[in-house]
Structures are given as C-alpha cells and as structure tokens.
Amino acid sequence: MTSRYTARAVMMAAISSGQGKTSVTAALARKLTQQGLRVRVFKTGPDFLDPLILQRASGAPVENLDLWMVGLDRCRALLAQAATEADVILVEGVMGLYDGTPSSADLARAFGIPVMVVLDAGAMAQTAGALVLGLQQYGPVDVAGVIANRVGTLRHAQMIRDAMRGIPLLGTLARQAESLPERHLGLVLPEEVAAFDAILDRLAQELTLDDAAWQAMQPVDFIDAGEPARPARSLQGKTIAVARDGAFAFLYPGNLACLRELGAALKFFSPLADEALPEGIDAVYLPGGYPELHGQALSGAARWQQSIRAAHQAHVPVVAECGGMMALAESITCTDGATWAMAGILPGRVVMQTRLAAIGQQALHTPQGELRGHAFHYSRLESGVAPAARTVKQVSGEAGEPVYRVGSLTASYFHAYFPSNPAAVADLFLGVS
Known part of the structure; x- marks a missing residue:
C-alpha cells in the first residue's frame, strides 16, 4: 500500500563547488527553523562533514541521498519519511548541478524536486542570469529560484534580479566577514568551534528571503511505497x-x-x-x-x-x-x-x-x-x-x-x-x- 505526503522541497545546487552551498543551506535551515517551521535537510552523495553542519543548523538528523550508493528505493523512503515530519525539505547538492554519475540533477528529477540555484555573485552581476538560465536549460531542470551569495549592495542585488528573466531571486546573502572554517577534508566539525551556533545565527540573520516568492512555491509530493523488506537479524544478541x-x-x-x-x-x-x-x-x-x-x-x-x-x-x-x-x-x-x-x-x-x-x-x-x-x-x-x-x-x-x-x-x-x-x-x- 502506497501513501503520499507533501512538503515544500528544494535541491540546493550550484555551478560548482565553492559557491557557498553549505553556508547558504545552513543559513536557510536555521532561518526557517527560527520561524517555527519543521525543517529536514539531506546531503547529496557521500559526505560526512556537511551533514554535521546541516544537522546543527536544522536541529534534526541529516541523511545522505544518492541514487547509486543509497539507491532509489531507500532515497524514496527517506524523503517520504521526512515529508511526514517536516514542513520544508532541503537537499544540498554535491559539486556542480550536473557533475557526477548520478548527479544532483538526476536526483532532483527522480523525485520532482525543484532546484534552488546557489550562486556566488561576488564578482558578477548580469552574467548571473546567463549562468542560471544555462543550468535550467541544459538538463533541463525545474528551477524554483536563486539565492545569490556574497552580494555587496541592494543595487547589486537588483541587477542580479533584473537579469533572471522571470526566475525569482528568492534570497541574498551578504559577503561574510567570517565563514564556516575548513581544512583538508572539508568543513571543520561543529564542536571544534566555540562560537559555531553564533556563526549560524549570523548567517541566518544576514540571509534575506523574498517571503512571497518562497510561499508561492508548490509543495512536492513524496510517495511512500510501504514498509521496506527488513534484513535478517543476523547480529541478534551481538x-x-x-x-x-x-x-x-x-x-x-x-x-x-x-x-x-x-x-x-x-x-x-x-x-x-x-x-x-x-x-x-x-x-x-x-x-x-x-x-x-x-x-x-x-x-x-x-x-x-x-x-x-x-x-x-x-x-x-x-x-x-x-x-x-x-x-x-x-x-x-x-x-x-x-x-x-x-x-x-x-x-x-x-x-x-x-x-x-x-x-x-x-x-x-x-x-x-x-x-x-x-x-x-x-x-x-x-x-x-x-x-x-x-x-x-x-x-x-x-x-x-x-x-x-x-x-x-x-x-x-x-x-x-x-x-x-x-x-x-x-x-x-x-x-x-
């Protein structure tokens, strides 16, 4: 017996690594949580560090989604379960939107999740529109909107908005004096930074959202195909x-x-x-x-x-x-x-x-x-x-x-x-x- 659950959901994706996906996803998760919404976050592909950051931001466990490693059926079950518990589901992509086999775009299309493009706009203005339109049309994928990272001024944000040709600019995040610290395998563990929650709170405060455009996004249907087969309890008593x-x-x-x-x-x-x-x-x-x-x-x-x-x-x-x-x-x-x-x-x-x-x-x-x-x-x-x-x-x-x-x-x-x-x-x- 199958069941259907709905939640507002987006795939947080970008043109490449280094665009600020984790910072923006963490800021959005913390901001929505502070508004009283129940937020579940997932991470695309193999990753240990980003999920720890996102768990700290959202206050809920973060699982990995991947069509090859995790598998289609388990991904479906995890998303359906999250939809029973959450108002909003955020899925942080990996690398660029179309990078990898399977890619973040493949995952988004498999479950009908629209893409939220995270774009480092610190060194561009109108060209942002060309990049976002290219990401939309290459797949194609359903682009719900854009969150521009490292935006300098209100005028800068307006130039980006005007370049989008109908795609909503759902949010902007200003240039940050302090970002999430990193090392050779990625971001640091949250418990290593005494002021980690303060950093997340500041990012959430600096993230400006277009509430009307956000509310206009249609919820996504997630299907629960029923109770999955349980493995044999081969380790019972161990x-x-x-x-x-x-x-x-x-x-x-x-x-x-x-x-x-x-x-x-x-x-x-x-x-x-x-x-x-x-x-x-x-x-x-x-x-x-x-x-x-x-x-x-x-x-x-x-x-x-x-x-x-x-x-x-x-x-x-x-x-x-x-x-x-x-x-x-x-x-x-x-x-x-x-x-x-x-x-x-x-x-x-x-x-x-x-x-x-x-x-x-x-x-x-x-x-x-x-x-x-x-x-x-x-x-x-x-x-x-x-x-x-x-x-x-x-x-x-x-x-x-x-x-x-x-x-x-x-x-x-x-x-x-x-x-x-x-x-x-x-x-x-x-x-x-």
Missing part, C-alpha cells in the same frame, strides 16, 4: 563497540541504523579520551575521521591501545575504515614531519600528504553481493601486507582501495554505506571473510 569522538566522527547515520536493524546493540566509546573498549563486546567498529589531528593524544592513549590489541588477539572482529584503519597502523607521520605511534595491529605506517590520494564512489564485491560506498583521503598507507581484496571504482570499473585482513581485522580506506548490503555487513562483524 554487541558492537563503536568509536565516536572528534577523531572518529565520519559515521553515516544509516550505518548505525543498519547495525541496529540487524539486531546488534551498540556501545559507544572514545579512543581520544583514552577509553578502553567496553566490556562484553562481540565486535568493534572504527569509522573514519581525523586521527592525524589528534596524533599526540591517540599515541598516548595507553588504555585504548591495550584494549584494542587485546580484542584483536582474542579474535574479536574489528572493522576499521579510513581514519579507523590509520589509528591501527604502526604510526602516522603528519605533513609537519611529526610521527606518532598508533596501535600497531596493521603492519605499516601512514604518511599524510598535501595532495588528494583518492576520491570517488567505489564498491566491494562480496559473496553477498556489492557493498557500496566511497573513498576520500589525503594519506597513504605504506605496508607490506598483501591486500585480501580491492574495491572497484563505480564509473571506470578500475581497481580501487585495498582491503586488508590481518587476523580478525578488516581494514581499508573504503567507507562502506551499510544499508547498501546489510547481509555483507553482518558477515564483516561476524568475522566471516
């Missing part, structure tokens, strides 16, 4: 320790939900706080993050290191992704030359570099089928351990990230999206290779 702190923060909400749907109980702990693994666990999950920024603390975390080594020696399955894998190598050498000793379960050393080492969606072929996800890292692992498997790059089909197996450890730079194949995930945490 308890999984999950690292979660400033060094291990790259976690898809869907991954935790998947583990719980498989029947697992989750216990969270902080290696950064030198917490030992919780007692009575059956497996360990070390997600990605920024261990290189906390090398000294992790190097000195003796209780954490002793507990993970003891668990590994006791053949407890350990699943380590990207930053989690880095923390289990022998050492991490940072770009400033500092070297920090890590847990040493995976032979080899990690070396940070200033250039990007890998980016893009990939899949791991397993006996249970394809487990989908992505890779994005600036470091390299120098190890003599032969890979037990390799992922496959989504578009090219070329070999992707190595997957290492050392005893009960499975480690890779590959970030898996667990709901793409719950059965394969269950095998990982049961230690079935």
